[in-house]
Amino acid sequence: MSYLFTSESVSEGHPDKVADQISDTLLDEFLARDPQSKVAIETLCTTGQVVVAGEVTSKAYVDIPAVTRRLINDIGYNRGAYRFDGDSCGILSTIHEQSPDINRGVDRAAEEEQGAGDQGMMFGYATNETPDYIPLSLYISHLLLHELAAIRREGKEMTYYRKGKLVTYLRPDAKSQTTVEYGDDGKPARIHTIVVSTQHDEFETPLDDTPEAQKAADAKMLEQIEKDVREVLLPRVISRLPEPMRALFDDRLILHVNPTGKFVLGGPHADTGLTGRKIIVDTYGGRGAHGGGAFSGKDPSKVDRSAAYAARHIAKNLVAAGVADEVLLQVSYAIGVADPINIFVNTYGTSHVDMTDSEIAARLATLVDLRPRSIEKELGLRAPIYKETAAYGHMGRKTRIVEKTFESRYEEGHPIKMTVKLFPWEELNLVEKFSKAFGTGK
Numbered sequence: 419m420s421y422l423f424t425s426e427s428v429s430e431g432h433p434d435k436v437a438d439q440i441s442d443t444l445l446d447e448f449l450a451r452d453p454q455s456k457v458a459i460e461t462l463c464t465t466g467q468v469v470v471a472g473e474v475t476s477k478a479y480v481d482i483p484a485v486t487r488r489l490i491n492d493i494g495y496n497r498g499a500y501r502f503d504g505d506s507c508g509i510l511s512t513i514h515e516q517s518p519d520i521n522r523g524v525d526r527a528a529e530e531e532q533g534a535g536d537q538g539m540m541f542g543y544a545t546n547e548t549p550d551y552i553p554l555s556l557y558i559s560h561l562l563l564h565e566l567a568a569i570r571r572e573g574k575e576m577t578y579y580r581k582g583k584l585v586t587y588l589r590p591d592a593k594s595q596t597t598v599e600y601g602d603d604g605k606p607a608r609i610h611t612i613v614v615s616t617q618h619d620e621f622e623t624p625l626d627d628t629p630e631a632q633k634a635a636d637a638k639m640l641e642q643i644e645k646d647v648r649e650v651l652l653p654r655v656i657s658r659l660p661e662p663m664r665a666l667f668d669d670r671l672i673l674h675v676n677p678t679g680k681f682v683l684g685g686p687h688a689d690t691g692l693t694g695r696k697i698i699v700d701t702y703g704g705r706g707a708h709g710g711g712a713f714s715g716k717d718p719s720k721v722d723r724s725a726a727y728a729a730r731h732i733a734k735n736l737v738a739a740g741v742a743d744e745v746l747l748q749v750s751y752a753i754g755v756a757d758p759i760n761i762f763v764n765t766y767g768t769s770h771v772d773m774t775d776s777e778i779a780a781r782l783a784t785l786v787d788l789r790p791r792s793i794e795k796e797l798g799l800r801a802p803i804y805k806e807t808a809a810y811g812h813m814g815r816k817t818r819i820v821e822k823t824f825e826s827r828y829e830e831g832h833p834i835k836m837t838v839k840l841f842p843w844e845e846l847n848l849v850e851k852f853s854k855a856f857g858t859g860k
Contacts, residue, residue: 422610424597425555425703429563430493430809431590431617431684433691437461438700438808440468441693441715443489444480446802449717450824450834451478453800459513459715460693463686465501471512472715481826483509489805494570494590499619501687532791534751535720536711542729542747543706543813544737547606549660550844551734552814554606555598556703558655560810562594565654566616576646578621587643589617591684598666611672614647617684618676636680644675700812701726706746714808718799721751721790725758727843728793730813732786735848740858741778743768749788756789771856778856785855786848801838815841 428435440461448455455476462469468486490496490504497503544551569575570588578587595613598606622638624631652673656664694712698704711722718724733745742765750759763779771778787796794800802822807815817839824834853859 420602420607421600422597423553423555423600423705424595424611425553425559425698425705426593426595426613427556427559427563427699427703427810428594428696429567429590429592431495431567431592432696433463433591433686433689434693434695435691435809436463436490436493436495436686437691437693438696438714439489439493439805440470440486441472442804442808443485444470444482445715445717446805446822447480447485447824448474448476448478449800449804450802450822450836451480452476455717456719457715457717458720461715462690462692463502463507464690465687466507468507468509469512470509473515474513475515479828481828482511482513484827495685500589500685501683502685532719532756532789534725534753534755534790536722537751537753538711538722539709539748539750540711540721540725540729541701541707541709542726542731542733543702543745544730544733545705545744546737548663548814550814550816551737552811553598553703553705554663554666555596556705556811557814558596558598558609558612559594559703560814561655561658562596562612562614562651563592564810565651565658566592566594566614569651569654575650576643578619580619580621585619587619587621589619589682589684591617591681591688606666608666608668609671611674612652613674613677614651615676615678615681616643616647617681618643620682640676640679644673647675648673700807702813707748709748713812714804718794719790724790724793724797724799725749725751725788727797727799727812728786728788731797731843731845732782732848734844735846735852736778738846739849739852739856740770741765741852741856742770747779747782751790756791758788761788770858773856781855785851797842798839799842802836803838803840803842806840812841813844815844817841817844 441459444459445457448457457474459472487504495503547554548557573586577584593615597611599608599610601607622635624635693714713723716723729747733747736745744766746764748762761779763775822836
């Protein structure tokens with residue numbers, strides 16, 4: 419039976435993502451200076467104000483206002499017209515030390531027996547319908563905003579003249595949504611609907627002060643943005659897709675652009691941002707389950723983050739190894755206890771091995787070590803690798819090696835330079851192991 423399924427994404431300039439990025443950038447700063455830092459940072463941002471709160475236990479000192487201001491400017495909030503910018507916003511820090519009652523359940527004499535930082539359940543998911551093993555609806559939604567941000571930073575398309583200079587009218591805040599039509603075989607048949615909402619400059623001046631003139635100017639702006647999305651953004655997105663996926667776009671595509679008609683006021687001024695409020699965007703776009711715990715701002719002793727990454731790593735490698743076309747994996751923990759309470763597997767009837775899902779789960783328990791400290795070591799999660807996760811999804815990203823530099827005015831002449839591996843949970847380094855264990859021959 420055919421059906422429609424929708425996922426959304428939000429840009430790096432969305433207020434919730436600004437908050438996520440602040441939290442994760444601060445986490446990286448602590449980990450770069452003290453890899454054993456215990457961090458749980460929450461951020462709120464609104465008109466002209468950022469509030470950073472949470473618990474930190476660390477030997478490191480981080481200049482929270484300076485790091486936060488630099489990040490906000492880098493995102494693109496660097497003009498007073500946005501009513502929120504890195505140079506002028508107020509920054510309030512209320513960070514204090516981690517509760518000793520929590521910490522006593524985490525630290526152990528034998529580090530491999532490190533307990534989980536909290537109770538809870540975590541999920542990993544993978545599907546073979548895209549090259550990155552995430553749902554197609556989410557894949558397209560993320561890509562739309564990746565390209566929109568690239569266009570904004572390039573400043574060569576989607577432009578107008580401001581003070582005699584050609585500049586982009588795009589502002590940092592944006593959202594996308596993609597609806598995929600699935601056929602009777604459960605496979606993507608076509609892209610049904612795309613929604614793009616992008617913040618923009620007020621680049622058309624009304625002829626006079628009347629509401630009618632303003633309405634006419636708004637209509638003209640919307641017409642131009644719709645044209646640019648259709649003729650600039652979509653072709654760039656489609657050109658980056660594998661050939662079979664390009665064929666899913668046809669002339670029946672429904673396209674909605676800035677459906678309210680105008681999107682000048684945006685970002686934290688228009689909508690207060692909070693860490694952890696876009697957890698479905700962060701993961702699987704609603705196709706895979708979510709345990710409820712946010713990721714950003716948390717060090718890897720918090721299994722909300724580390725175990726979710728480990729579960730994704732396992733699910734992706736199971737699909738890549740040919741065990742199933744689609745896999746959902748759940749693990750759960752008790753605070754202060756190292757071993758997970760359970761491992762659950764659901765292959766949605768797509769398994770290619772002569773085993774039940776419960777038998778697959780039992781086999782996995784002998785193949786992978788899901789104790790928190792083992793996850794940290796296996797995936798290298800004590801490195802400062804988290805800023806890059808805080809926009810455009812934590813899953814379905816490319817593993818890559820990068821050099822990072824951490825500077826502070828309190829460490830003049832002594833910058834910290836590190837080589838780190840981003841998105842290690844996306845590596846397909848367990849395929850051979852799983853292929854042998856489950857007899858798939860991959």
